[in-house]
Amino acid sequence: MSISIKINGKDCEGVAGDTILNIARANDIYIPTMCYLTKVAPIASCRMCVVAVEGVEGMILSCQEKAINGAIITTSTPEIEKQRKNIMKLYDVNHPLECGVCDKSGECDLQNKTMEFEVDKQTFTAKEQHRPVQDWGFISYDPSLCIMCEKCVRVCTEIVGDNVLAISSGGYNSTIINTKLDEDCSNCGECMSVCPVGALVSTDFKYSSNAWELNKIPASCSHCSSACQLSYEVKADSIFNNEKKIYRVTNNYEFSSLCGAGRFGFDYANNNVTKDEIAFDNAVEAFKKADTIRFSATITNEEALILQNIKEKYDINLVCDEARGYQKFLNEFNSITGKSLYSGNLENISKSQGIIVLGSRINDDNPMVKYHITMASRRKRARVIYMHPMEDYSMKEIITQFIKYEVGSEEGVTALLARTLINSDDENIKNYLDDLDIGNLSAESNIGEEELADLSKSLNRKSGFSLVIGSDLYNHPQAKNIAKLLGLIEIHTNFEVLIVPPATNALGVSLICDLSDEVNGYTIGYNTEGDFVLSALGNTDLDIPALNQQEGTFTTVDKRVVPTNVGLEYHGYVLNDIANALGLNNKYTIDYTPHLPIKNGYKSIKFDELPDYFDSIGNEHRGYLLDIVNHEQNLDLDEISTLPTYDGSVIYNCNKGTQFSAFTNKSEYLSNETVLKGSSQFATVAKLKDKDKIKFTLNGVNYERVFKIDTLMKGTIAINPTFDMGLSSTLVSSYRFSQPKLEKMDS
Amino acid sequence: MSLEEFKNRNVGEQSYRMLDLEHTPETGLGKFGQVAKRTVKGELFVGLWVTLREMKNALFGGKMHTIKYPLEKLPISPRYRAIHDMLRLLESGHYRCIGCGLCEKICISDCIKMDTRYDENQRKEVSEYTINFGRCIFCGYCAEVCPELAIVHGGRYETASEQRASFSLFEDMLTPIDALKQQKEFDGFGAVSPNADENIKKTPLAY
Numbered sequence: 001m002s003i004s005i006k007i008n009g010k011d012c013e014g015v016a017g018d019t020i021l022n023i024a025r026a027n028d029i030y031i032p033t034m035c036y037l038t039k040v041a042p043i044a045s046c047r048m049c050v051v052a053v054e055g056v057e058g059m060i061l062s063c064q065e066k067a068i069n070g071a072i073i074t075t076s077t078p079e080i081e082k083q084r085k086n087i088m089k090l091y092d093v094n095h096p097l098e099c100g101v102c103d104k105s106g107e108c109d110l111q112n113k114t115m116e117f118e119v120d121k122q123t124f125t126a127k128e129q130h131r132p133v134q135d136w137g138f139i140s141y142d143p144s145l146c147i148m149c150e151k152c153v154r155v156c157t158e159i160v161g162d163n164v165l166a167i168s169s170g171g172y173n174s175t176i177i178n179t180k181l182d183e184d185c186s187n188c189g190e191c192m193s194v195c196p197v198g199a200l201v202s203t204d205f206k207y208s209s210n211a212w213e214l215n216k217i218p219a220s221c222s223h224c225s226s227a228c229q230l231s232y233e234v235k236a237d238s239i240f241n242n243e244k245k246i247y248r249v250t251n252n253y254e255f256s257s258l259c260g261a262g263r264f265g266f267d268y269a270n271n272n273v274t275k276d277e278i279a280f281d282n283a284v285e286a287f288k289k290a291d292t293i294r295f296s297a298t299i300t301n302e303e304a305l306i307l308q309n310i311k312e313k314y315d316i317n318l319v320c321d322e323a324r325g326y327q328k329f330l331n332e333f334n335s336i337t338g339k340s341l342y343s344g345n346l347e348n349i350s351k352s353q354g355i356i357v358l359g360s361r362i363n364d365d366n367p368m369v370k371y372h373i374t375m376a377s378r379r380k381r382a383r384v385i386y387m388h389p390m391e392d393y394s395m396k397e398i399i400t401q402f403i404k405y406e407v408g409s410e411e412g413v414t415a416l417l418a419r420t421l422i423n424s425d426d427e428n429i430k431n432y433l434d435d436l437d438i439g440n441l442s443a444e445s446n447i448g449e450e451e452l453a454d455l456s457k458s459l460n461r462k463s464g465f466s467l468v469i470g471s472d473l474y475n476h477p478q479a480k481n482i483a484k485l486l487g488l489i490e491i492h493t494n495f496e497v498l499i500v501p502p503a504t505n506a507l508g509v510s511l512i513c514d515l516s517d518e519v520n521g522y523t524i525g526y527n528t529e530g531d532f533v534l535s536a537l538g539n540t541d542l543d544i545p546a547l548n549q550q551e552g553t554f555t556t557v558d559k560r561v562v563p564t565n566v567g568l569e570y571h572g573y574v575l576n577d578i579a580n581a582l583g584l585n586n587k588y589t590i591d592y593t594p595h596l597p598i599k600n601g602y603k604s605i606k607f608d609e610l611p612d613y614f615d616s617i618g619n620e621h622r623g624y625l626l627d628i629v630n631h632e633q634n635l636d637l638d639e640i641s642t643l644p645t646y647d648g649s650v651i652y653n654c655n656k657g658t659q660f661s662a663f664t665n666k667s668e669y670l671s672n673e674t675v676l677k678g679s680s681q682f683a684t685v686a687k688l689k690d691k692d693k694i695k696f697t698l699n700g701v702n703y704e705r706v707f708k709i710d711t712l713m714k715g716t717i718a719i720n721p722t723f724d725m726g727l728s729s730t731l732v733s734s735y736r737f738s739q740p741k742l743e744k745m746d747s
Numbered sequence: 748m749s750l751e752e753f754k755n756r757n758v759g760e761q762s763y764r765m766l767d768l769e770h771t772p773e774t775g776l777g778k779f780g781q782v783a784k785r786t787v788k789g790e791l792f793v794g795l796w797v798t799l800r801e802m803k804n805a806l807f808g809g810k811m812h813t814i815k816y817p818l819e820k821l822p823i824s825p826r827y828r829a830i831h832d833m834l835r836l837l838e839s840g841h842y843r844c845i846g847c848g849l850c851e852k853i854c855i856s857d858c859i860k861m862d863t864r865y866d867e868n869q870r871k872e873v874s875e876y877t878i879n880f881g882r883c884i885f886c887g888y889c890a891e892v893c894p895e896l897a898i899v900h901g902g903r904y905e906t907a908s909e910q911r912a913s914f915s916l917f918e919d920m921l922t923p924i925d926a927l928k929q930q931k932e933f934d935g936f937g938a939v940s941p942n943a944d945e946n947i948k949k950t951p952l953a954y
Contacts, residue, residue: 100847100894101871125951133869207863207871210848239860239875 003069008076020062020073021049026617031075032084032116034091034109035149036063037194038254038618040158041379043150048087048113051075059083081117088117091147093126095197102145102198106211109196110147126172136178138187138264138669139200143175146199152176152191159257160190161374161398176200186394187260187658187671188367193253204264204669205248209235214247218612220554220564220622221262222298222547223660225501226346226368227554229256229614229622232266232567243271244568246548255618259367260658265667266548266567270536273543273572280573283542284581286532290316291521296528296730297322297503298661300552301561301602302592304505304512306579307526313584317516321528321699321733322503324517325474327510329483330499336487338633340511340601341626343490344466344498345558350375353462356385356455356495358417359410360470361654363394366500366557369468374398376466383458387413388472389737390652390719393712401455407646407717407737409445411478414485415640416441420452424492432637444643465495471502475735481638488637500557503661503730504547508555511600511626526575528730534575537662537726545570546663551590551607553623561602562623563610601626646739649686650717651676653698653736659723661730676705678718683709685716686742696740701728704745823902825934828885831878832901832933833921840927843897844917846871850889850898858882859889873917881912891937899933 001016007029014023019042024031034046042064050059054072059080062073074080092114099105131143148167153176156165164185168177176199178185192200214233221228230251237245249266251258287293293307293316311318334340349355349372363370376382377398386395387403405413419433442449459465467489473482490497501507509515523530527537527544536546549570553561576589586592593610596602603624611621655661656677658670665672676694683689690709695702703720713719717737722729755761772778804810814821823829834843846863858879866872890899901920922930932938940946 100845100849105847121948122950203865207846207865209863210852212852213848238862239877 003067005067005069005071005073007073014067016066016069018067020051020060020065020067020071022617023067024062024073024075028616029075031062032113033063034087034113034147034196035151037151037154039257040151040154043154045148045150046087048084050080050083052077052080085117085119088113088119089122089124092119092122093124094128094144095147096144098145101207103201103206104195104198104211108198129173131175134178135203136181138189138203138260139192140203140206141176141178142199142201145197146176147197148174148176149196151194151196152200155190155194155257156185158378159371159375160186160188161370161377162186162188162394163397165191186363186367187264188258189260189263190253190257193251193258193263202248202264209247216250217565217567219548219567220556220562221258222504222554222564223261223265223664224259224366224368225504225506225557226366227504227556227560227562227564228258228262228368229562229612229620230258230262232548234567246567252614255614255620257368257371259371261367261660261664261670264669265658265664267668268536268546268663268666269549269568270538270543270546270570270572271568273545273570275572276542279542280577280581283532283534283573283578286522286524286541287316287578287582288314289522290314290524290532292317292319292516292519292523292530293526294319294321294519294523294528294530295526296320296661297501297506297509298527298547298663298730299505299509300547300550300564300589301505301508301512301555301596302552302589303526303550303575304509305592305596306575306584306589308513309584310579310582311514313582317518317520318513319517319519319523320506320509320513320515321731323501323506323509323513324515324733325479326471326499326502326506327515329474329479330507330510332480332483333487333490333497333499334631335634336484337490338631340629340631341559342497342499343628344468344496346372346498347558348464348496349373349466349468349498351380352376352464352466352496353380353382354385354459354465354495355382355468356387356417356466357468358387358413358470359472360468360500361388361390361392361652362468362470362500363392364654364656365470365502369498369500369557370395373468380464383462385455385458387417389650389715390717391714401451401458403447403451403455405445405447406643407650408476408644408735409441410473410476411482411485411640412441412445412643413447414473414482416445416447416452418485418489420456421489421495422492426492428635429488429492436640441640441643444645465493467495467497469497469499471500472736474502475733477644477735478641481640484637498557505554507557507559508553508561511555511602512597525727527727529727533727535727537666540727543572545572545574550574553593553596553607553610555626559601559626559628560620560623561596561610561626563607563612599629601629603627646737648716648739649678649682649742650737650739651696651698651720652717653722653732653738654719655721655723656719659721661723662726665723665726665729672724674705674721674724675708676718676720677708677710677713679713679715680709680711681714682716682718683707686718688742688744693745694742695745696742698738698740699731699734701725701731817905823904826936827902827904828887828890828900828935829902829904830880830900830906830915831889831920832899833876833917834897834899834930834933835922835924835927837927837930840924842873842917842921843895844873844876845895845897846873847894849892849894853888853892855886855888856882856884876917877914878920879912879914880906880908881910881914887936890933890935893937896933896938899937900935 012023012027031049033049035043044064049062051062052074053060134141153165157163162185164180214235216231230249232246233248234244236242246266249263383400385401386399389407525533527535533540534542534544536544548567551565590607593607594604610623688707692707695704851859862875864874
């Protein structure tokens with residue numbers, strides 16, 4: 001329902017339920033705030049946002065008060081201004097005058113507001129406390145600079161879901177405390193990004209540059225399929241070296257978030273590259289004689305299109321191990337739904353009251369999806385049902401029901417889920433679901449019928465449902481049928497399905513490239529293994545720029561095509577140069593942007609015309625949303641095959657925490673512990689001891705790992721990271737669970 | 748002469764006195780006679796005496812007026828803007844610069860560059876600092892903006908160099924630690940005004 005209010009004499013439209021502050025901001029009316037952060041619920045601790053409402057006695061907090069139709073509001077009266085100035089004075093009591101060295105100086109909310117309200121003398125006083133600086137690893141906390149706005153605590157609980165920060169209240173002695181100093185928090189740095197003063201700063205960045213010296217370059221994160229908005233902040237490396245260096249990453253923290261990899265894993269550029277003509281000529285020759293181009297999905301849409309064009313012109317096979325399974329899965333899914341894409345998106349997840357996560361260790365696979373699930377859990381009290389063979393300790397705060405199933409039984413699990421959720425009148429589907437051998441499926445997948453009954457009961461009387469599908473399923477031997485069953489759920493229930501792409505631009509690659517399954521003949525590796533290797537990891541046959549040295553677009557999990565810009569200059573050759581040498585004529589890589597396939601939902605918009613901003617109330621205007629195109633519908637379903645069994649010890653390929661790929665591994669700030677982690681139960685079954693050295697082979701890649709017992713883990717599945725395998729780390733094309741032969745090595 | 752008299756330009760009304768000039772000889776003999784007379788009369792020594800007197804004073808009386816540059820230099824005004832000095836804290840001997848970067852920001856010829864880092868004592872340390880004197884126009888903004896009176900203009904005004912650009916590092920400009928006692932407080936642009944105490948607004952203290 002739309003309402004109309006008058007602010008400072010200006011007629012403003014809004015929707016019932018909007019706060020006064022939001023309506024004011026949407027209409028470009030300024031109301032000062034100190035503690036308000038759009039992406040979390042109003043904190044209401046600063047009282048700067050007070051306004052006068054006609055007919056209401058006293059002052060109203062505009063950040064949390066919902067607007068009433070017809071209200072007449074004044075944002076500034078002498079009384080209000082006096083109050084605000086006093087609040088600013090109180091904030092300034094004993095705030096150390098160390099702006100000269102403070103990292104925040106120049107972009108500090110307190111500094112700005114102190115100037116704005118012309119606080120030039122102090123009339124209040126408080127006794128000074130001894131508050132030493134605390135080192136929290138990635139972040140250091142200076143309590144004497146803290147103004148207790150609580151933004152950090154709110155993002156930590158409401159968005160990230162780590163619940164690491166808390167308030168130790170005690171009037172003027174209040175501080176923020178880190179409750180998990182001994183354990184790891186997820187090192188996302190969200191608390192630091194929302195801090196309005198210099199209380200929470202990056203330990204690594206601290207004191208290395210002033211805010212105003214850094215040049216902000218808007219870009220998109222290249223580590224996972226969320227491709228979050230961020231800015232690379234660059235400046236000359238030092239006074240003796242004029243090469244630009246990325247000093248830090250910031251984001252539009254008011255409306256969007258970043259995970260630790262995005263915020264701290266920015267130093268993966270391919271540096272010190274020059275134009276090596278011999279290598280370039282070799283590369284062109286290699287492309288001419290190549291039979292296969294094998295590439296990683298850590299690539300821009302434009303590069304993918306260039307590869308596709310090369311494929312069409314020279315009839316070369318394209319192989320992308322990361323995206324192939326996903327592409328097939330999506331195609332099967334689409335054949336049921338009759339649409340070119342799934343219907344879920346991140347914003348809807350954060351507004352859902354019922355969320356099911358199936359086949360993904362989502363906190364590690366795509367932190368941004370987890371953040372949105374947390375938001376739903378905190379704000380909508382959402383039921384979060386997490387279905388996976390392994391429990392995820394880091395999710396325990398938000399999961400309301402954990403359904404554990406046997407490794408390999410995903411097809412049965414999906415069928416059971418479909419049967420539980422779908423309530424359709426369609427005869428065929430009804431018959432298909434009724435014919436399922438529930439007893440057998442339950443027994444094989446180890447999911448009790450009462451668990452499913454609980455699930456279905458708990459979703460009663462809720463509204464807004466999301467189903468998050470993860471990469472355990474894409475390369476499952478029965479992926480085809482799983483995808484079809486999920487398609488049924490999509491069309492016959494009110495669940496919105498989100499199929500999380502397994503790598504940065506796996507969705508883009510799936511929509512742009514015609515991929516083949518098999519590698520044959522002479523192979524060019526583009527950021528992966530091959531006979532002739534082009535890589536941004538350095539030391540290969542031809543260097544290419546890393547994704548923070550390129551402009552182009554990514555296709556995100558949100559079905560959005562987002563632009564990214566050149567963070568650091570690159571002086572070598574790029575894929576487009578090779579394409580031009582092969583007879584495809586486009587001056588720049590971004591000349592391909594308007595030619596992305598329209599039949600798959602892309603739009604013919606030039607790169608330079610793509611918007612990249614958030615508006616004053618936080619609506620995202622980054623690039624464009626993919627059009628959803630109608631597909632041919634094919635409602636054939638297969639019988640559920642016998643579910644495979646995985647007895648004994650199982651290894652699960654999963655990069656933990658802030659690591660995603662060989663590129664995050666290049667970052668020196670992120671922890672790059674590469675151990676095979678398992679429970680003591682796994683150790684018993686696999687006959688291993690803590691710190692044993694072992695080796696095994698997966699997808700043709702040899703791994704040598706140290707085994708470590710993790711006391712937080714249970715069951716007989718161990719987690720194996722793949723990010724440290726360099727060019728081979730993208731060669732993960734099989735089902736994520738496997739049972740390789742573990743050979744002990746002599747230490 | 749009073750100002751009024753001085754301003755009176757009407758010829759004839761003033762008390763002008765005509766010089767008693769000799770008649771200019773017109774014949775050759777007359778001219779010769781005048782030269783011979785002036786030569787013998789010794790008028791030359793009337794003027795030369797002043798020079799000789801000053802020479803005597805300079806050589807034997809210690810009253811030399813010539814400055815033997817570059818061995819000697821004239822003192823210059825504290826407001827003169829020559830090559831920068833970096834001052835130290837008198838109490839601890841630590842350099843005053845806190846690395847705030849304001850000099851770098853305000854520099855209109857973009858000649859100041861600095862690198863800072865987080866040091867072992869949890870302080871902001873200036874790890875590198877240069878001024879490019881090939882670009883510096885000695886405007887004095889850096890000294891004026893410096894909140895710590897750390898960068899000031901010193902008295903070294905000889906800026907000619909063999910190279911087009913010549914850089915100074917932090918250490919070149921910093922007061923040598925053994926010369927700390929001779930360090931003079933800067934009086935030029937950016938220095939504390941003599942009545943600074945009167946302008947201070949006092950903050951109440953809780954104890």
